[in-house]
Each structure stands twice: as C-alpha cells, then as structure tokens.
Amino acid sequence: MSRLTYHIELSPKPDKTGRSTVSIRLHMKGQKPGRVLTQVKIDTPATCWNPKKTWGQWVIKHPDKDRLNTRIKNEHNRVEDQVEKWQAAEPTAIFSPLLLAERFRAGIPELYFEWIDKVLVDAQDQAYSTYVNKRSAANIFRTWAVADLLLASVTPVLVRQYQDYLVRSEKEYGGRRVGLTINTMLDRMHVLHQAILIKTGISPKQAFLLSPWTDVIRLKEVKTQRAKLHETTIEQVADLRVTSRHWRITPTEAFQIWMLAHLFAGMRFSDVIQLRYAHFTLDAEGHPTQLRYRMLKTGHLVHMPIFEEARQLLQLWWRADAGSTDYLLPYMDNQGVYAKLLTYDDYKAASFAIKRKLYNTIVHWNRKVNLSLRPLKQAAGLADKLTMHNARHSFADRARRMMQQGGKLTMYDIQMMLGHSRFKTTEIYTKDLQEPDLINPMQAIFGDHQD
Numbered sequence: 001m002s003r004l005t006y007h008i009e010l011s012p013k014p015d016k017t018g019r020s021t022v023s024i025r026l027h028m029k030g031q032k033p034g035r036v037l038t039q040v041k042i043d044t045p046a047t048c049w050n051p052k053k054t055w056g057q058w059v060i061k062h063p064d065k066d067r068l069n070t071r072i073k074n075e076h077n078r079v080e081d082q083v084e085k086w087q088a089a090e091p092t093a094i095f096s097p098l099l100l101a102e103r104f105r106a107g108i109p110e111l112y113f114e115w116i117d118k119v120l121v122d123a124q125d126q127a128y129s130t131y132v133n134k135r136s137a138a139n140i141f142r143t144w145a146v147a148d149l150l151l152a153s154v155t156p157v158l159v160r161q162y163q164d165y166l167v168r169s170e171k172e173y174g175g176r177r178v179g180l181t182i183n184t185m186l187d188r189m190h191v192l193h194q195a196i197l198i199k200t201g202i203s204p205k206q207a208f209l210l211s212p213w214t215d216v217i218r219l220k221e222v223k224t225q226r227a228k229l230h231e232t233t234i235e236q237v238a239d240l241r242v243t244s245r246h247w248r249i250t251p252t253e254a255f256q257i258w259m260l261a262h263l264f265a266g267m268r269f270s271d272v273i274q275l276r277y278a279h280f281t282l283d284a285e286g287h288p289t290q291l292r293y294r295m296l297k298t299g300h301l302v303h304m305p306i307f308e309e310a311r312q313l314l315q316l317w318w319r320a321d322a323g324s325t326d327y328l329l330p331y332m333d334n335q336g337v338y339a340k341l342l343t344y345d346d347y348k349a350a351s352f353a354i355k356r357k358l359y360n361t362i363v364h365w366n367r368k369v370n371l372s373l374r375p376l377k378q379a380a381g382l383a384d385k386l387t388m389h390n391a392r393h394s395f396a397d398r399a400r401r402m403m404q405q406g407g408k409l410t411m412y413d414i415q416m417m418l419g420h421s422r423f424k425t426t427e428i429y430t431k432d433l434q435e436p437d438l439i440n441p442m443q444a445i446f447g448d449h450q451d
Contacts, residue, residue, distance in 0.1 A: 002029040004097070006080055008058055008072060009035070010042065010049055020045040022058075022072055024079050026097035034101030038075040040068065079104070089153035112149040113142055119195040127297065128355040137188035140166075151196065156215035159186070163216050179219030189213045227384030228393040234262070237386070242375040249331075254372035256316060257329065258391045263310040265417040266395030269366045269388040270296045275328040278342070280306075288314055294344040304417075331365050392418070 007025040014020045019041040026034045042049060048062035058072055059065040083100055087093075116138050123131045144165055145158075166182045177185075190213035197207035229237070238259065242251040249257075261267045271293065281290035288311060292303045306314070317328050325342060326334050333339060338358035341347045347355070370387045377386035384390070396418060403410065 002031070004028050004083065004095075004100075006076060008053055008076060010045055011037075014045065015041075017043075019043045020049075022075070024076055026079075026083075026100055028097050031096050032098055034097035034099070036079050036101055036104045038072070040071045040075060042068070085150060085153055089150065089155050089158075091155075091157070110151065111147075112145070112151050112154055113138075113147070115151055115196040115199070116142070116192060118199065119192055122195065123192075124352040124355075128352075128359040129297070131355075132359070134188050134192055137185045138192060140185065141189060151200075154193065154212055156212045159189075159212050160216050163219075167219070178222065180221040183218050183221060186213050186216065227387070227390040228397045229382075229386075229390065230394075231398065233380070233382070234259070234394070237376055237380050237382075240376055240379050242379055247372050249368050249372045251372050251375045254369045255376055256313065257369055258373065258386075258388060260310070260313055261388060261391040262395050263307075263313065264291065265302070265304060266392035268295065268297060268392065269369070270362050272388075273327075273329055273332060273362055273365055276324070276342075277322050277326055277328060278324040286320065287311060288318075296344070296347065299344045299348075302417075332361065336361070 005027045007027060009023050009025050011021045011023060022038050022040040022042065023035045024038065026036065042059065042062075044062065048059050048065065050058055050060045056069055056073060059068045062068065082104075083095070086100070086103070087095060120131070120135055120138065123134050141162065144162060163182065163186065166177055166185065170176060190211050193211045193213050194204070194207040197210055198204055202210065237255060240251075257272060261269065261272045264272070274296065275293070279291055279293045280288040281292065283289050288306050290303070291306055292301075294301050314328075317330065319326075323334075325339070327339075336357070337354050338350075338361065341350055341354070341358065347358075350358075366388060373386045373388075380386075399413075399417065403413075
C-alpha cells in the first residue's frame with residue numbers, strides 16, 4: 001500500500017479580508033489528494049510566503065513569522081497524529097486522502113470517556129447497584145487507557161490488550177483477578193459500548209454486533225464451591241455464644257439475622273434489612289402468618305407462609321406498637337429519605353441521590369453483620385466463610401436436596417423462591433452447590449462383593 005504524505009500549501013484564493021488559509025494536502029500515489037484546512041491565515045501571502053516551502057520556514061519576511069511557522073508546524077503534527085490514531089484503531093480499513101479529509105471536515109469524534117460519562121448518566125435510572133458495577137468497570141478501564149481515547153480507537157485489538165493487562169496486573173488491595181471477574185468486567189464494558197453506539201443512531205441489534213468488547217476469547221472460569229451450611233451445622237452455630245463489648249451488632253444478633261434470611265427462602269440482605277411491618281399478614285391474635293414483598297434487585301413478587309420457627313425468630317424484633325411502614329429490624333432509619341420508598345415502583349421512580357443513600361446504607365449494615373459473623377465462623381471451626389449471602393446458598397442447597405430425595409419440590413419452585421428471572425440461573429446456582437455423592441456407585445461396585 002502506498003505511503004501517505006503531508007504537504008503544506010496556501011489556498012490560491014484569499015478571503016474577503018485578503019488573507020489566505022494554510023492547508024495540509026494529503027497525498028497517496030494513485031489516489032486523488034485531500035486537503036485539510038487549518039486555522040492559520042496569512043495576511044500578505046504575496047510577499048511573505050516561501051515558494052520553496054522549506055520545512056519550518058514557510059513564512060518569511062513577516063514580523064510574526066516565528067509564531068506563524070510554529071502554528072503551521074503544530075497543525076501539521078496534529079493532522080498527522082490524528083490520522084495515525086485512526087489507522088491504528090482500524091488497521092484493516094483503507095483510508096484514502098479524500099476520506100481522511102472528509103473526516104476532518106466532519107470534526108474529530110468525541111472522546112470515548114465523554115461518551116462513557118453520558119451513558120453512565122442514563123444508567124442512573126437503573127438499580128443503584130447496577131450503576132455502581134458499570135461505573136466501577138468503566139473507571140478501571142479509564143485508569144488504563146489514555147485520556148483522549150477516541151470512540152473509533154476502541155477496537156478488538158485494544159480490548160484484547162486490556163484483557164491481557166487485567167490478567168497480569170494486581171488489584172488495588174492485592175491479589176490477581178480471576179477469569180470470572182475479568183469476563184464480568186468486559187461484559188459490563190460491552191453493555192456500556194452498546195449504549196454508546198445506540199446514542200450515535202445505530203440500532204440495538206447492530207450495536208450488539210459492532211461492539212468490540214465481545215470479540216475476545218473468554219477466560220476460563222474456575223468457580224469455587226459456594227459456601228453453605230447444613231442443618232446440623234446451623235444448629236451448632238446457633239448454640240454458640242461469642243460476646244464482646246465492641247460490636248454494634250453482636251455475633252448472636254448477626255446470626256439471628258442470618259437465620260431470618262435462611263428461613264425466608266434465602267432472602268437477600270437488601271430485602272431482609274428493609275422488611276417492614278406492612279409486608280406481613282397477621283392472624284386474629286396479631287401473629288405474622290404470611291410475608292409478601294418485592295425483591296429490591298429484580299422486583300420479583302414473593303408471597304410465602306411463615307412457619308413456627310420463623311415466627312418465633314420474628315418475636316425477637318416484633319413491636320406491637322410499630323407503625324405499618326416501620327422497619328422490622330432496628331437498623332434502617334424510619335425517618336430517612338429512603339424510608340418513603342414504600343413500593344418497588346417508588347424505588348424505580350426515586351432520584352439518583354436517594355437510591356445512592358439507600359444503597360450505601362444497605363452496604364454499611366451488610367458489612368457490619370458480616371464482620372460480626374466472623375467470630376462465629378472461627379468458634380465453629382468452619383472451613384468456608386460465614387456471610388449473609390451463604391444463608392441464600394444454604395437454603396438453595398437444602399431445597400435441592402429435598403427435591404432429589406423425592407419431595408414435592410421442582411426446579412421451578414426453587415427458581416420462584418430464589419427469585420431468579422431466568423431458569424438457567426437457578427440451574428447453575430444449584431449445580432454449583434452439589435457435591436459428588438459416591439456412596440451408591442461405590443456400593444454397586446464393591447459393596448455386594450464383601451464377605
């Protein structure tokens with residue numbers, strides 16, 4: 001392919017003020033030349049323009065020649081640098097001088113991170129946790145890429161280079177990222193990139209196909225076994241007593257919250273901490289018998305009966321004089337700005353600032369509870385972590401075992417109880433909890449032959 005060359009020229013016709021504009025002519029053998037106009041104008045071209053066009057001395061015999069020559073040189077370098085960026089971003093494209101000149105006339109495309117900021121503003125209408133995840137992925141990419149990165153420069157080649165960086169580099173707080181984490185980060189950038197392309201006028205289907213963030217080989221995802229507690233272990237932990245004066249939430253209280261989540265079908269902490277009295281149906285004696293709420297994460301409607309073990313646990317916090325909109329657990333502020341979000345629709349319509357306040361409050365208490373669970377893990381000698389989220393794992397594992405033992409449960413029932421929007425998610429979720437059971441196969445091979 002012929003090499004592109006750059007030449008400094010002066011427009012043959014001056015403007016109304018008698019000044020002539022300096023242009024940069026793009027030339028390639030066998031192609032029509034293209035011209036890029038600059039902002040440099042010469043007021044007396046007939047006397048001060050050097051016909052030899054010597055590099056750096058285009059303007060002569062002019063009182064301001066040094067400044068003008070510097071400006072021309074800067075314009076030349078700007079055009080050359082921009083062309084190199086376009087060529088690097090699209091290595092398989094053929095850039096003719098006329099095509100390049102047209103690009104300059106249309107203006108330099110907006111910077112990539114200006115686009116990112118625009119679509120992140122749109123993402124503020126989503127669940128705040130979704131927004132935070134997207135913003136985090138974008139910020140990590142922002143720290144790696146150059147600040148003036150162009151939209152056209154985000155190519156599969158660049159994405160693969162970034163993927164390599166994520167594999168090699170360490171996280172801020174130490175340790176390497178695993179394949180699952182890196183794949184998730186690239187997926188989030190793919191979603192943001194699609195939103196950018198849609199903003200430029202491309203259809204959603206085309207945006208999905210044109211996004212460079214999926215044009216990589218996904219890393220192997222080594223999934224760790226999900227931590228879970230068997231019913232016997234749950235009883236052992238419940239009987240432990242670990243005391244300390246320094247806990248805002250004592251280990252015993254923390255495990256009671258864990259148990260509440262477990263007994264309420266593996267309820268997420270974001271829903272446990274926001275339980276209100278209005279979510280419960282009471283019998284004639286004022287005892288809770290039914291629970292009905294919408295999950296904060298998905299909006300999934302949950303309606304379940306409350307059995308005796310859960311009913312007794314609720315009595316630890318239950319107040320007969322509480323208002324219907326009061327929170328059950330004594331951690332959320334009944335007068336907080338987020339307390340007015342009584343329904344899922346209220347949450348969806350809430351301002352970004354209120355969603356952020358609610359999210360930060362939930363994260364704060366989730367961290368407090370998880371910290372208070374650590375002494376119980378150590379006292380019980382558990383190999384796996386003890387956190388609020390494995391109350392959900394433990395429930396799912398118990399439900400799976402009941403289903404396999406010939407109970408009346410189906411995988412669809414488990415999906416509904418966990419509130420998964422996709423059946424496949426439930427299959428993956430429960431499959432990860434299974435451990436190989438070799439008792440029957442080993443019995444079939446060796447057991448029948450023993451004396």
